[in-house]
Amino acid sequence: MCNQMVVEVERIDKRFESVHAVNEVSFSVERGEILGFLGPNGAGKTTTIRMILGIFDPDAGEIRSSLGPSLGRVPKERTGYLPEERGLYGDAKIHDLLTYFGELKGLQRAEARERARRWLERFDLLDWSTKKVEKLSKGMQQKVQFIAAVLHKPDLVVLDEPFAGLDPVNQDLLKEIIRGLREDGAAILLSSHQMNRVEELCDRIFLIHRGRRVLYGDLDEIKEAHGEHAVSIRFAGDGSVLQGTSGATDLRIEGSRASFTLSRDASPDAFVRALPEGLGILALHVDRPPLHDIFVRTIGDDDEAR
Amino acid sequence: MKLGKIIRWEFTQNVRSKQFLFITILIPAFVGLAVFAATRVIGAENTGPSEPPPPVIIGIFLAMILFLGAFMSGVMTLYGVLKEKQTRSAEMMLSSVSAWELMSGKMIGLGLTGLIQVAAWGVTAYFVAGLFFPVSLEMLTLVHWISYPLYFALGFLFIASIFGTVGASIKDIHSGGAVGIAGMIPYLPMVFAGLIVTQPDLLWVRIAGFIPPFTPAVMLLRIGATPIVSEGTRVVPAWEIGLSLLSLAVGTFLMMRFAAKVFEVGMLMTGKSASLRELWRWGRRGAS
Numbered sequence: 001m002c003n004q005m006v007v008e009v010e011r012i013d014k015r016f017e018s019v020h021a022v023n024e025v026s027f028s029v030e031r032g033e034i035l036g037f038l039g040p041n042g043a044g045k046t047t048t049i050r051m052i053l054g055i056f057d058p059d060a061g062e063i064r065s066s067l068g069p070s071l072g073r074v075p076k077e078r079t080g081y082l083p084e085e086r087g088l089y090g091d092a093k094i095h096d097l098l099t100y101f102g103e104l105k106g107l108q109r110a111e112a113r114e115r116a117r118r119w120l121e122r123f124d125l126l127d128w129s130t131k132k133v134e135k136l137s138k139g140m141q142q143k144v145q146f147i148a149a150v151l152h153k154p155d156l157v158v159l160d161e162p163f164a165g166l167d168p169v170n171q172d173l174l175k176e177i178i179r180g181l182r183e184d185g186a187a188i189l190l191s192s193h194q195m196n197r198v199e200e201l202c203d204r205i206f207l208i209h210r211g212r213r214v215l216y217g218d219l220d221e222i223k224e225a226h227g228e229h230a231v232s233i234r235f236a237g238d239g240s241v242l243q244g245t246s247g248a249t250d251l252r253i254e255g256s257r258a259s260f261t262l263s264r265d266a267s268p269d270a271f272v273r274a275l276p277e278g279l280g281i282l283a284l285h286v287d288r289p290p291l292h293d294i295f296v297r298t299i300g301d302d303d304e305a306r
Numbered sequence: 307m308k309l310g311k312i313i314r315w316e317f318t319q320n321v322r323s324k325q326f327l328f329i330t331i332l333i334p335a336f337v338g339l340a341v342f343a344a345t346r347v348i349g350a351e352n353t354g355p356s357e358p359p360p361p362v363i364i365g366i367f368l369a370m371i372l373f374l375g376a377f378m379s380g381v382m383t384l385y386g387v388l389k390e391k392q393t394r395s396a397e398m399m400l401s402s403v404s405a406w407e408l409m410s411g412k413m414i415g416l417g418l419t420g421l422i423q424v425a426a427w428g429v430t431a432y433f434v435a436g437l438f439f440p441v442s443l444e445m446l447t448l449v450h451w452i453s454y455p456l457y458f459a460l461g462f463l464f465i466a467s468i469f470g471t472v473g474a475s476i477k478d479i480h481s482g483g484a485v486g487i488a489g490m491i492p493y494l495p496m497v498f499a500g501l502i503v504t505q506p507d508l509l510w511v512r513i514a515g516f517i518p519p520f521t522p523a524v525m526l527l528r529i530g531a532t533p534i535v536s537e538g539t540r541v542v543p544a545w546e547i548g549l550s551l552l553s554l555a556v557g558t559f560l561m562m563r564f565a566a567k568v569f570e571v572g573m574l575m576t577g578k579s580a581s582l583r584e585l586w587r588w589g590r591r592g593a594s
Binding site: 053055076079091104105 | 312319394396397
């Protein structure tokens, strides 16, 4: 994996009338990485994405890209976008529509047609290629729109909630395809509220809250920095022996399940060795706190700090 | 490049639609056949006047048909824009093309569709009229051939820009409101059509011909009607035609630019219609 910057955003700012939608935000996306683009609803994610994609310009700040002839705006031919608000021309035939989108991204007609055919095959939609978009189920339309976003082999792929509305089988297929895109060197911006998906896929994360960056960096390092371990145990014996475990806080015991947080200085090794007798462990899970918790805590802390 | 692709797409998508089949082929064919059959049955062609109609009839008729065609394509633009907005396909499109390309591509594609419809009606009308009078295209002067297509093309783009602006700024087809009325402005001169046709040299008619929203309607009617007053010897002065076309071209360009700015903002905004004040701000500044 080479660390080559594809897009660099520096202190971009955007206001809509009374709303300060994006406030001096900076980050970059590199070749061959997936950047998790997170934030509560209305935090400024879509506005930031639209500025990167050149749908509109920031009021201040700079967006640089290595994709164009000179270090400047991101060329629209080199980007692919799956917006959160899905939408396709309902009365168009699927293969025609994909060919059209490919052409608008600079592909030759024949090339666009052929690539669209291959992608439809991959998503098992070939039988539907002459049908109208409106005849498709929601999940199928989702797949068609994903194809439209990646058909032209973009260097920058922006995916907003790509898994929404897909069944587990297709979610796995999509996950595999997104990883494939990363392998091929694309820079991917993945926006999602499904924290488990983000954890599975993303190399780095960016968290935006009320238009400002509140967390940004390598996913593992961020987890490391949050120190503690989250422990959950399922047991057959007596749970009360867990009372007084050294370094455990927020202990919660409900029936045959217990969960708590292990403080920064308590190592998982020592904790496991010191587990009391009589618990009758059925399952034991020790891990860094889930991204979900980091997300919620960071947003909460930020709200308090204001 | 991209503009051409958008035009081709909009054009082919529309030509394949059922409405197009109805308006362009089925209805004209039905009208033509019905009139033809009627003349066979009652022998109308023998009872009607056999001398050719004054050229002015052809001119005015053509003016009407062109203007009606521009209006219909304008309304199609309104629907096309609203559909794009409501299906939320605009965001995807705007990540590939500029608002200007999307808007003008849509308009020109629909305009070409409208042109085919106008041609179909024109041919039908020519055929139907031929059953009653000895008509011939030689009744049209060079002035008609040159100026009519220009007024139609520019007029259509002007009207379509207004409808495009309306489409991009309203929530759905039921909330046209104050903005929707803007689409009717170019049609105001039609209220005075009778006057324009009978007195095409009145000062205020001539002035109205230079004011962009009114130019297409006024000038098409004036040029069509002028020979009636002067018995085929005089036409609208060339400088007036040239100046009005220039003024219309500038007006059309400004209107299209305004519409493209409104597009930038409005196409990504759903669930809310713009107030006139908002519309004015969007049109001046776009999304920035």
